Amino acid sequence: MPFAAALPLQSGAAIRDYSLSFETYGRLNAKKSNAVLICHALNASHHVAGVYLGQDKSEGWWDNMIGPGKPLDTDKFFVIGVNNLGSCFGSTGPMHVNPDTGRVYGADFPVVTVEDWVNAQARLLDALGIQTLAAVMGGSLGGMQALSWALQYPDRVRHAVVVASAPNLTAENIAFNEVARRAITTDPDFHDGHFYQHGVIPKRGLRIARMIGHITYLSDDVMNEKFGRQLRESVRREGAGDYLFSTQEVEFQIESYLRYQGDKFAEYFDANTYLLITRALDYFDPARTYGGDLSQALARANCKFLLVSFTTDWRFSPKRSREIVKALLDNRCDVSYAEIDAPHGHDAFLLDDPRYMGVVRSYFDGIAKAVAA
Amino acid sequence: MPFAAALPLQSGAAIRDYSLSFETYGRLNAKKSNAVLICHALNASHHVAGVYLGQDKSEGWWDNMIGPGKPLDTDKFFVIGVNNLGSCFGSTGPMHVNPDTGRVYGADFPVVTVEDWVNAQARLLDALGIQTLAAVMGGSLGGMQALSWALQYPDRVRHAVVVASAPNLTAENIAFNEVARRAITTDPDFHDGHFYQHGVIPKRGLRIARMIGHITYLSDDVMNEKFGRQLRESVRREGAGDYLFSTQEVEFQIESYLRYQGDKFAEYFDANTYLLITRALDYFDPARTYGGDLSQALARANCKFLLVSFTTDWRFSPKRSREIVKALLDNRCDVSYAEIDAPHGHDAFLLDDPRYMGVVRSYFDGIAKAVAA
Numbered sequence: 001m002p003f004a005a006a007l008p009l010q011s012g013a014a015i016r017d018y019s020l021s022f023e024t025y026g027r028l029n030a031k032k033s034n035a036v037l038i039c040h041a042l043n044a045s046h047h048v049a050g051v052y053l054g055q056d057k058s059e060g061w062w063d064n065m066i067g068p069g070k071p072l073d074t075d076k077f078f079v080i081g082v083n084n085l086g087s088c089f090g091s092t093g094p095m096h097v098n099p100d101t102g103r104v105y106g107a108d109f110p111v112v113t114v115e116d117w118v119n120a121q122a123r124l125l126d127a128l129g130i131q132t133l134a135a136v137m138g139g140s141l142g143g144m145q146a147l148s149w150a151l152q153y154p155d156r157v158r159h160a161v162v163v164a165s166a167p168n169l170t171a172e173n174i175a176f177n178e179v180a181r182r183a184i185t186t187d188p189d190f191h192d193g194h195f196y197q198h199g200v201i202p203k204r205g206l207r208i209a210r211m212i213g214h215i216t217y218l219s220d221d222v223m224n225e226k227f228g229r230q231l232r233e234s235v236r237r238e239g240a241g242d243y244l245f246s247t248q249e250v251e252f253q254i255e256s257y258l259r260y261q262g263d264k265f266a267e268y269f270d271a272n273t274y275l276l277i278t279r280a281l282d283y284f285d286p287a288r289t290y291g292g293d294l295s296q297a298l299a300r301a302n303c304k305f306l307l308v309s310f311t312t313d314w315r316f317s318p319k320r321s322r323e324i325v326k327a328l329l330d331n332r333c334d335v336s337y338a339e340i341d342a343p344h345g346h347d348a349f350l351l352d353d354p355r356y357m358g359v360v361r362s363y364f365d366g367i368a369k370a371v372a373a
Numbered sequence: 374m375p376f377a378a379a380l381p382l383q384s385g386a387a388i389r390d391y392s393l394s395f396e397t398y399g400r401l402n403a404k405k406s407n408a409v410l411i412c413h414a415l416n417a418s419h420h421v422a423g424v425y426l427g428q429d430k431s432e433g434w435w436d437n438m439i440g441p442g443k444p445l446d447t448d449k450f451f452v453i454g455v456n457n458l459g460s461c462f463g464s465t466g467p468m469h470v471n472p473d474t475g476r477v478y479g480a481d482f483p484v485v486t487v488e489d490w491v492n493a494q495a496r497l498l499d500a501l502g503i504q505t506l507a508a509v510m511g512g513s514l515g516g517m518q519a520l521s522w523a524l525q526y527p528d529r530v531r532h533a534v535v536v537a538s539a540p541n542l543t544a545e546n547i548a549f550n551e552v553a554r555r556a557i558t559t560d561p562d563f564h565d566g567h568f569y570q571h572g573v574i575p576k577r578g579l580r581i582a583r584m585i586g587h588i589t590y591l592s593d594d595v596m597n598e599k600f601g602r603q604l605r606e607s608v609r610r611e612g613a614g615d616y617l618f619s620t621q622e623v624e625f626q627i628e629s630y631l632r633y634q635g636d637k638f639a640e641y642f643d644a645n646t647y648l649l650i651t652r653a654l655d656y657f658d659p660a661r662t663y664g665g666d667l668s669q670a671l672a673r674a675n676c677k678f679l680l681v682s683f684t685t686d687w688r689f690s691p692k693r694s695r696e697i698v699k700a701l702l703d704n705r706c707d708v709s710y711a712e713i714d715a716p717h718g719h720d721a722f723l724l725d726d727p728r729y730m731g732v733v734r735s736y737f738d739g740i741a742k743a744v745a746a
Contacts, residue, residue: 011618111618171596171627172588178628179584182635185621186577188561193621204559208581211552215545223544229658243656245384245484247648248558248566252655254544255551262555275620282625283616285602 001127007085007120013110017099020124021090022046022082025066026074028130034371035078035130037121038062039138039145042213042277043269045089048081049074062139064352071361076368077134082124084117086276094272095196107193107272114141114284118148122156134367137161139349140316141277144284147324151286154302159367161360163308164349166320167294167327168285173315176216177278180209184271193272202271207262209274214261219312219345227254294323295330304334306363308356310348311341336363374500380458380493386483390472393497394463395419395455398439399447401503407744408451408503410494411435412511412518415586415650416642418462421454422447435512437725444734449741450507455497457490459649467645468569480566480645487514487657491521495529507744508737510534512722513689514650517657520697524659527675532740534733536681537722539693540667540700541658546688549589550651553582557644566645575644580635582647587634592685592718600627667696668703677707679736681729683721684714709736 006016023046028035038048040061049060049067066072066079083091086109094109101108125133136149136157143165150160169177184190187205191198218226230253231243243251250256290296305328309321318339328335338359342348348356379389396419401408411421413434422433422440439445439452456464459482467482474481498506509522509530516538523533542550557563560578564571591599603626604616616624623629663669678701682694691712701708711732715721721729 011616013618107620111620168602170593171600171602171625172591172593174602174625175584175588175596175627175631178625178631179581179588181620182584182632183556183581186580207559208552208556211548211555212585215548215552218545220543220545223548227544229541229544229547229661243384245386245656247480247484247554247645247652252544252547252551254548258548258551259555272620279620283618288602 001124003120003123003127007116007123009110009116010113011111015085015092015110018085018092018120020082020085020092020120022080022124023048023050024081025049025079026077028078029371032130033132034076034134034368035080035125035132036072037125037133037136037149038066038079038081039117039121039136039142040081040084040087041138041140041142042274042281043265044142045087046081046083046091047089048079061350064350065357065360071357072137072364073368076371077364080124080128082121084112084277085120086112086273088268088270088273093270094193094276095270104194104196105272106196109272109276111279112276113280114144114148115152117280118145118152121145121149122153125156131156133157134371135159135161135364137163138165139163140165140346141281144281148284148286150301150303150305151298154300157303159304159306159363160301161306161308161363162321162324164310164313164316164321164346165307165324166316167287167324169282174282176212177282180212181275181278183208183212184274190271193275195271201266203266206266206269206271206274207259210265210269211258211262214258216315217345217347219314219343221312222343222345223254225343227252227257232256294327298324298327298333299331301328301331301333304336306336306338306360308338308340308349308359310344310346310356311339312343313346313348315346374497376493376496376500380489380496382483382489383486384484388458388465388483391458391465393455393458393465393493395453395497396421396423397454398422398452399450401451402744405503406505407449407507407741408453408498408505409445410498410506410509410522411439411452411454412490412494412509412515413454413457413460414511414513414515415647415654416638417515418460419454419456419464420462421452434723437723438730438733444730445510445737446741449744450737453497453501455494457485458493459485459646461641461643461646466643467566467649468643477567477569478645479569482645482649484652485649486653487517487521488525490653491518491525494518494522495526498529504529506530507740508532508534510536511538512536513538513719514654517654521657521659523674523676523678524671527673530676532677532679532736533674534679534681534736535694535697537683537686537689537694537719538680538697539689540660540697542655547655549585550655553585554648554651556581556585557647563644566648568644574639576639579639579642579644579647580632583638583642584631584635587631589688590718590720592687592716594685595716595718596627598716600625600630605629667700671697671700671706672704674701674704674706677709679709679711679733681711681713681722681732683717683719683729684712685716686719686721688719
C-alpha cells in the first residue's frame with residue numbers, strides 16, 4: 001500500500017512516497033473490533049501464515065500460531081501481517097529508489113526505530129479503516145513493537161501479546177549486534193552500503209552475521225542435543241570417527257549447520273536492512289526518557305497484557321520479561337505472564353510447544369468472547 | 374630452544390627443526406622437585422610473569438599469580454612458561470619457514486593438538502633435565518593441557534591445577550570458534566592462509582574473531598555493569614544523551630570497547646595461529662576414545678588435582694569443571710575443587726579475586742611443604 005505523505009521519524013528525518021506490504025487473514029467484523037496486528041522480528045515479513053497458490057506448504061513464519069482453528073484463530077479474528085519499513089521483503093527499503101535523489105537509498109535509507117515502525121503501522125490501520133486493535137502481538141523485536149503500541153497508541157489497543165522480548169537490549173545483546181554489523185560493513189563488497197550499483201553483495205559479512213545470530217537463537221542445551229560434538233556423516237564414514245586434522249574443512253555437524261544457515265541467509269537478506277533492524281533493536285528503550293525507570297515509562301499503557309518467555313532463552317531471558325511484568329504491575333495493569341519451560345532457547349517463540357500454544361490459545365479465546373459480546 | 378628431532382603429531386604428521394620459546398622464574402632446587410609448568414591459552418605466551426628490562430610494569434599474563442610472595446611463589450618454586458608450537462610469540466609457528474620446503478608454513482603448518490603441545494612441553498623438560506613436575510597449571514585451554522599432562526605423563530606430574538576449563542568443547546563453544554575462523558578465512562586478505570607472501574594481513578577477520586571472543590570471555594552481568602547501555606562520552610556531550618541515529622558510527626560504549634579490542638588484536642596476532650589454536654580446542658576430548666566415558670578416560674591420572682571454576686563463566690561453566698571433578702572422584706583421585714562466586718565471567722581466571730588467589734596460594738603452600746620435606 002503506497003503512502004505519499006511524509007512520515008516523520010524519531011531521528012528528525014522523514015520518509016515519503018513509501019509503500020508497506022501487508023497481508024490479511026480472516027474477516028473484519030462489522031464493528032471492526034476483531035483486528036489483530038502481527039509485528040515481525042529481524043528475518044520475517046508480512047507473510048505470517050497461510051499457503052500461496054502453487055505452494056505445497058506454508059512459508060508463513062508464524063503459520064503454526066495463526067490460521068483457522070489455530071491459537072490465534074482466523075475464523076474469529078482479522079489478522080494483519082505487515083512488513084516493516086527498511087525491511088527487504090516488499091515494503092520500501094534500502095534497495096528502493098529515494099524519491100528525493102532518484103537513486104537507490106542504500107546506506108542513505110533513514111534510520112528507523114521501533115517507534116517509527118509503530119507509527120507506520122498505525123497509518124496502515126488508518127488506511128484500512130481500523131481504529132482499534134483487539135490485539136497487537138509479536139515475538140522478540142516484534143514483542144518490542146507490541147509493547148510500544150501500548151505506549152504510543154494506548155487508546156487503539158485492547159491487548160498486547162509480548163513474546164520472548166525485552167524492555168531494551170543488554171550490553172551483550174548490543175555487542176552481538178555490533179559484531180554482526182562490523183562483519184557486514186568491513187566486507188569489501190559492502191562499498192559503504194552502496195553495493196547495489198557495484199553489482200555485488202557483501203555475502204561474506206551477511207554469512208558471519210547470520211552465524212552469530214543463530215548461536216544466540218539456540219540454547220546451549222538444544223545445540224548439544226541436536227549437534228553435540230558429532231562429526232559430519234561424510235567425515236565419520238572416512239576415518240572411523242577420527243578427526244580430519246584440518247583447520248578449514250567442515251568437520252563438526254554444528255559447523256555444517258551454521259555454514260548452511262549463513263549461506264542461505266546471504267542469498268536473500270539485504271545487508272543494509274540488517275544494519276537498520278539491528279540498530280532499531282539497539283535503540284529501543286522506552287525507559288530511556290524516564291531516567292531508566294521502566295515503571296514510569298509504562299504508566300501510559302492502557303491495555304491488557306500477555307507476556308510469554310522461555311526458560312532457556314539467553315538472548316531475551318525470562319528475567320527481561322519479568323522486568324516488564326513488574327513495571328506493568330507497578331502501574332496496576334492487567335497482566336498475564338507465562339514462563340514456558342522449553343529447551344529451544346530464543347527460537348522457542350517460533351516453535352510448537354504445546355504449553356506455549358495453549359497459553360496463547362486460551363488468551364485469544366478470552367479476547368474472542370469479549371469481542372463477540 | 375631448538376629441537377632438531379621430529380616430533381610425531383596426533384594427526385600422523387610430524388614437525389622437525391622447531392624451536393620453543395620459554396622463560397623460567399625462581400630457582401630449580403637440588404632435587405629438581407620444585408618445577409611448575411604453566412600452560413597458556415589462546416592469546417598468551419611464555420612471558421607469564423615478571424618485568425623485562427626497561428619496562429615500567431609487567432606484561433606477563435599471569436603476573437598477579439606468579440612471582441616472589443605471590444600465590445605461586447617463585448621464592449619456593451621454579452616456574453616455567455612455554456610458548457606453544459603454532460603460536461605467534463616466539464616458538465615455531467605458521468609465520469616461520471618450513472624446513473621441508475624452504476617456504477613459510479602459512480596454512481601448511483601442521484594441525485597441532487593439546488596432546489601434541491604436552492609432548493612438546495615434555496621434551497622441553499627433558500632438555501632442562503626435569504623428570505617430574507611438582508605441578509602443571511593452566512587456565513582455559515591451558516587447563517586442558519594441565520589435565521592432559523596428568524593423562525599422558527601420569528608419572529611425571531604430582532599436581533595438576535586446572536582453572537576455568539572443560540573436558541571438551543560444547544557445540545556452542547565450537548560454534549563460536551567456527552564463526553571466528555570463517556571471519557578470518559573468508560577475509561579476502563587471507564589468501565588461503567598464505568597472506569604473508571602477499572604482504573597483507575587479514576585484519577578484518579581477526580578483528581571480528583577477537584570481538585566474538587571477547588563477548589564470550591565476559592559475563593552478561595559484568596558487561597552490563599561496565600558498559601550497560603551507556604553511550605560514548607563524545608556522543609553524550611553532543612546531543613544531551615540523544616542517539617546519533619546512525620547504523621555505523623560507534624555510539625554505545627560496548628561497541629567502542631569491542632572495536633578497540635579487535636583493532637589491537639589484529640595488530641599482533643597471527644591469523645593462522647588463530648585457526649590452529651581454536652581447532653586444538655575443538656579437538657580436545659580425552660573421553661572420545663572411551664566412547665565418551667570421562668571416568669574411564671581419567672583412570673590413568675595419578676596425580677592430585679585442584680580445579681577452580683567461576684560462577685559467571687558461561688564459556689567454560691562450573692558444570693564443566695564439575696564433570697571433571699566427578700570423573701576424577703570416580704577414580705578415587707585426590708581432588709580439591711573451588712567454585713568461585715566471581716562476576717567477571719571466563720576472564721575471572723586472569724583477574725585478582727582474593728578468594729581465587731587464596732585458594733591457589735594455599736594449594737601451592739601445601740605443595741611447597743611436601744617439596745621441602
